[in-house]
Amino acid sequence: MSNPTEIVTRFAPSPTGFLHIGGARTALFNWLYARGRGGRMLLRIEDTDRARSTEEAIAAILDGLAWLGLDWDGDPVSQHARAERHREAVEQLLAAGKAYRCYASPEELAEMRETARKEGRPPRYDGRWRDRDPSEAPQGVNPAIRLKAPQEGETVIEDHVQGRVTWQNADLDDLILLRSDGNPTYMLAVVVDDHDMGVTHVVRGDDHLTNAARQTHIYQALGWNVPEWAHIPLIHGPDGAKLSKRHGALGVEAYRAMGYLPAAMRNYLVRLGWSHGDHEVMSTEQMLEWFDLDAIGRSAARFDFAKLENLNGIYMRQMPDDDLLVEFRRSLPYLEGGPAFEEKLDATNSARLAGAIPGLKERAKNLTELLANSQFLVDERPLSLDDKAARILDDAGRVTLAGLLPLLTGAAAWDAETLEGIVREFAEETGRKLGQVAQPLRAALTGRGTSPGIFDVLVVLGRDESLGRIGDQTGVPTD
């Protein structure tokens, strides 16, 4: 029922851990390519390794994709569940004489690799059972099934990213299709599944590049069309080495916990290895329109937190206040200290938060910072002061506040314009610079040395709370 020219991609993670950052980018590329061209993206869980696959990992991967805003068509396919079909394909190959039973023991195999290495040849199977008569099979040994791969000539793949890549068939060996316990190998399963699922474009990490050559042999033996390939470079850590846990190879949920926005994450990831002229910030719509496999670079990119941070800040500032507020509240359960903050969001504090968002979002590059900078809104009197605030509220600072308090108490209206007028006038008449008044005020109102504009803070906290907090620092009780 599928359109013959329709593009079908797939993301095929193995559920042995979380969705790491490289996998997330691979998924994004698959998604962009398919969705940008009216095609479909499928999801397949490569769970043939039963010992290492877990339900939790599957859940984490689906959750990570959902958070990133990447969806797929149909139900996720379990590779393990298709083992019968994989065996069936091998029977077909056996019947056609394109595969054979191999009785070589693990010891023999190890020895083969050893000698090959010594002689400066690539370590590979020597094909000792390739043309041997079945009657020579040892008793009581279950054979593995190997592909009878071409031994001469060369195998060429035309890759959308890597270009034309050529291997001498002599350097490739007869890979195992079915293990001696009857279970299909990854190499076989991938080919059969991609074919059956109608995948037209295989977009994956370039650690699979050589696999493409060997898988091509399987496609050819089965008489199937070879899909289009796009092997994208891996992401490296800041030091240029393979991305490891101490770099950025965290699960995407870790980025959520650090307070990054999914949209910013997508934008950062898509620019790693791909670009469209000088465009740095682009909407998802633009990505879908511009993204192309042929424009992906061939060299590995390093993961740079500073740039992610900057992009995330841009997204936060660009986002409408209401949207950011929703996103922020939704992420609270995942942020450190978020749940405690959430508990304090009664009607009053929620209103304060909503009112403070415009001033807050200019000053935070991620939601974790936004949370930290929002803390003063829900803190209870009397506020505890951080070091900087304590220094500002020295004797002189307290005297200043004591002088200002009555004027604020008598404010005709509690809006930014009126309050600014009062404070500026007070500063002028008492021969102080505005900063000499604003800073003590800030310290008293927020308990910190930095905050959004002080007049906005006064308005957001409201008259009673503001006067109360100032009073707490002058020793003059107001309620």
Added chain:
RNA sequence: GCUCCCUUCGUCUAGCGGUCUAGGACGCCGCCCUCUCACGGCGGAAACAGGGGUUCGAGUCCCCUAGGGAGCGCCA
């Protein structure tokens, strides 16, 4: 060891033989704005890995060297 891939500012990249005295972004430095911190604005330092070719002309094409990466399993 063998096979394959890669190499432009610290980082992500633009560049698809002449428009490159190499452009943008992050980061960094300086100045401005300013009630703090940010935002914003302006300016600055900063790269074609090295060597050979090809060509009238090379960051762009070819080769070599060096450096980096990936793969070489009855793992995926």
